[in-house]
Amino acid sequence: MVFLGIDVGGTNIDVVVMDGEFEVGNVFSTKVYLPRFYELLDKLLSTYKPKAIGVGAAMWFRDNKPVKAPNLPELIDVRGTISNTPIFWDNDANCFALYCSIVEDARNLLGITIGTGIGCGIVVDKNVVRGGGLACEIGHIFVGGRKKCVCGGHGHLECYFSGWSLKNPEELIKSGKIYKIKGFNLLCKAIANAVMLLDPDFVAIGGRIGGRLNGKKLKNGIYEYVMPHFNPEIKIVNDPLAVAKGACYLAKLSYQSR
Ligand SMILES: [Zn+2]
Structure with a gap:
């Protein structure tokens, strides 16, 4: 089963693909792709055909609804699915913590x-x-x-x-x-x-x-x-992809516990 993890940062949008092991998907410019975020997801969906997508961003959520996205106003209106594929969102630091807890056991x-x-x-x-x-x-x-x-x-x-x-x-x-x-x-x-x-x-x-x-x-x-x-x-933990990898785990764990 393939899962996608995405880290929406201030400069780059990092995408990692998990199919057993992690592989680096791609890096996109935030400035260019954030305004077309769902177009980008569509493209990634048809390339990798994931079961679910996890997104980590510097945003704050209550009950899975964003309450604050000071640097990413384009994302405040988040979607829960795209082409029937579920999207799971979380704060980027939560994704980082999730990733570290799994790899460090x-x-x-x-x-x-x-x-x-x-x-x-x-x-x-x-x-x-x-x-x-x-x-x-x-x-x-x-x-x-x-x-x-x-x-x-x-x-x-x-x-x-x-x-x-x-x-x-x-x-x-x-x-x-x-x-x-x-x-x-x-x-x-x-x-x-x-x-x-x-x-x-x-x-x-x-x-x-x-x-x-x-x-x-x-x-x-x-x-x-x-x-x-x-x-x-x-x-x-000096891994610039830690948040994107954590978003992958978020997608996998959330998908499996649905
Ligand atoms: Zn303060």
């Missing part, structure tokens, strides 16, 4: 993606936990100060550590200075707090910025604030 996992913003997905007993739909907005927890956040609030973690708030994250990572800034310390504290709330056995960090951090430095930073007896594995 982790029962309880916290998956954090750090790119333009910070996304987070929770897996408990192998199931993605969504709360009312918006669970685990770790990027918007209050860490102090008056800095304005893109969400309209202030003093949130993203104001100190994210692609939109850091001046030159590439350079900071390359020079190693990123581990010395206040934002990195706040990130470690926030993850430590989440670890103590959820007691995961695994914390996976990915995304354009997160996937390139030094795992040992991050682990040391987090463990400085974690109470003894908590000992999750901390791992950097």
Whole structure:
């Protein structure tokens, strides 16, 4: 059985095909293909003939209906099927967490993606936990100060550590200075707090910025604030297709449990 996983990002739409093993399908420009998203799905359907399609995007859902898609307004009117093929949607960080929990065989996992913003997905007993739909907005927890956040609030973690708030994250990572800034310390504290709330056995960090951090430095930073007896594995997952692969699993698992 073939399943398709799609990651709708700010720059690219990544497609992976799962037919037993993963194979990379294709990369499309978001700018060109997002306005014609369902046309693209039609084309993919006739090429790969999947049983179901999973889509991960920086959107927030309640009861499978999107409530917010600040960067992808074209997708707010999502469809549940195309040519009778079911489409399953989820927040991209949830797809990332689902993928990591399966490949790492982790029962309880916290998956954090750090790119333009910070996304987070929770897996408990192998199931993605969504709360009312918006669970685990770790990027918007209050860490102090008056800095304005893109969400309209202030003093949130993203104001100190994210692609939109850091001046030159590439350079900071390359020079190693990123581990010395206040934002990195706040990130470690926030993850430590989440670890103590959820007691995961695994914390996976990915995304354009997160996937390139030094795992040992991050682990040391987090463990400085974690109470003894908590000992999750901390791992950097530097796979740009992790969200699309997670969307594949979302399609497969949702299709099989219908
Ligand atoms: Zn915020």
